[in-house]
Amino acid sequence: MAGIYIHIPFCKKACTYCDFHFSTTFEKYRTEMVQSICSELIFRKDTLQNQIVETIYFGGGTPSLLTEEELTQILSTIHQNFNVQIGAEVTLEANPDDVLKDKVQVWVKAGVNRLSIGLQSFHSESLQWMNRAHTVEQSLACIGIAQAAGIKNVSIDLIYGLPNMSNEVWREEIRTALKLRVQHISAYCLTIEPNTVLSSWVKKEKIQPASNELQHEHFTILQEELVNEGFEHYEISNFALPNYISKHNSSYWKGAHYLGVGPSAHSYDGKYRSWNISNNQRYIKGISCKQPEYDFELLTKENHFNEALLTGLRTKWGVNIAVLETILPLHQEFYQQIETLENKGWAELLEGVLYLTNEGKSWADKIAQDLFV
Numbered sequence: 448m449a450g451i452y453i454h455i456p457f458c459k460k461a462c463t464y465c466d467f468h469f470s471t472t473f474e475k476y477r478t479e480m481v482q483s484i485c486s487e488l489i490f491r492k493d494t495l496q497n498q499i500v501e502t503i504y505f506g507g508g509t510p511s512l513l514t515e516e517e518l519t520q521i522l523s524t525i526h527q528n529f530n531v532q533i534g535a536e537v538t539l540e541a542n543p544d545d546v547l548k549d550k551v552q553v554w555v556k557a558g559v560n561r562l563s564i565g566l567q568s569f570h571s572e573s574l575q576w577m578n579r580a581h582t583v584e585q586s587l588a589c590i591g592i593a594q595a596a597g598i599k600n601v602s603i604d605l606i607y608g609l610p611n612m613s614n615e616v617w618r619e620e621i622r623t624a625l626k627l628r629v630q631h632i633s634a635y636c637l638t639i640e641p642n643t644v645l646s647s648w649v650k651k652e653k654i655q656p657a658s659n660e661l662q663h664e665h666f667t668i669l670q671e672e673l674v675n676e677g678f679e680h681y682e683i684s685n686f687a688l689p690n691y692i693s694k695h696n697s698s699y700w701k702g703a704h705y706l707g708v709g710p711s712a713h714s715y716d717g718k719y720r721s722w723n724i725s726n727n728q729r730y731i732k733g734i735s736c737k738q739p740e741y742d743f744e745l746l747t748k749e750n751h752f753n754e755a756l757l758t759g760l761r762t763k764w765g766v767n768i769a770v771l772e773t774i775l776p777l778h779q780e781f782y783q784q785i786e787t788l789e790n791k792g793w794a795e796l797l798e799g800v801l802y803l804t805n806e807g808k809s810w811a812d813k814i815a816q817d818l819f820v
């Protein structure tokens with residue numbers, strides 16, 4: 448089982464909080480970029496060693512900016528060079544302002560069967576504050592348009608923990624989303640990443656980030672509201688109706704191999720993790736000279752152990768202690784830490800598998816870090 452990730456490094460506007468790799472001036476070289484992505488797919492077609500590709504994911508950036516020809520060109524290249532499972536999950540990240548009837552029909556015709564829409568908010572002030580390219584009306588309309596055009600699996604992204612966002616406003620955001628009858632919701636707490644507009648506002652004291660307490664309250668409200676409506680909380684930031692868990696993202700958390708193409712895309716082959724250069728021009732040049740620029744690391748036993756721990760704790764599948772022990776021997780101190788977590792009500796050990804409780808999920812990254820070797 449394997450997956451392919453394609454990074455489309457174009458966006459209409461730069462969102463204030465975003466530290467992903469993208470450019471807002473891409474028209475002059477978009478054809479070259481798509482050609483380079485296709486060349487990289489061909490160049491690296493043996494990386495997955497003919498494993499069956501069960502998921503294809505267009506992320507970015509903004510993949511919904513691709514034209515019909517560009518999207519078809521990339522998907523055809525994948526089908527011609529990889530062993531793609533019939534009925535594979537094919538996800539396209541889209542922004543609400545790109546979700547138009549004709550465009551979605553094109554996506555469906557090209558083979559896309561899942562949309563992940565970067566909706567983020569139903570409040571005009573929040574969208575403007577984040578410098579999003581879409582309006583509230585587009586947030587409200589996009590899901591119906593996607594469903595009417597034949598997409599039966601729609602995920603949306605929401606953001607919480609905005610400065611001054613009250614619990615009531617956040618609850619209302621979730622309830623509005625629920626009325627739209629999507630199958631999957633990803634909700635992320637706003638983080639202040641270096642070199643973003645947001646971090647400059649914090650430095651200049653133009654804004655005061657939300658407190659940890661407020662973020663925790665928002666997370667608790669999120670769990671309550673979505674679980675009440677039948678969503679399964681299967682990963683810290685992800686909730687799905689039955690049978691709608693994201694296969695692509697789950698495969699990352701389960702350690703499956705994946706090939707990432709495009710600038711800044713990451714790949715994993717079970718031993719090595721590699722990542723392409725985060726520079727559009729150098730990426731194109733490297734591919735055209737058949738000398739792609741990328742970096743890599745060999746995962747040590749410690750890396751494997753820590754990754755298995757972190758990803759396991761973040762998901763509903765938990766972390767199997769016997770599996771951890773096959774990577775590195777566990778010491779008494781590790782078991783004592785687990786006992787402390789259980790006493791705090793943050794974790795439970797059931798039949799050799801360690802799970803976080805709803806309360807513990809709020810502190811998942813910190814708990815994992817404390818258990819890291």
Ligand code: SF4
Nearest residue numbers: 458461462465507508
């Ligand atoms: S659209 Fe997405 S990738 Fe582009 S700047 Fe906004 S958050 Fe970042």
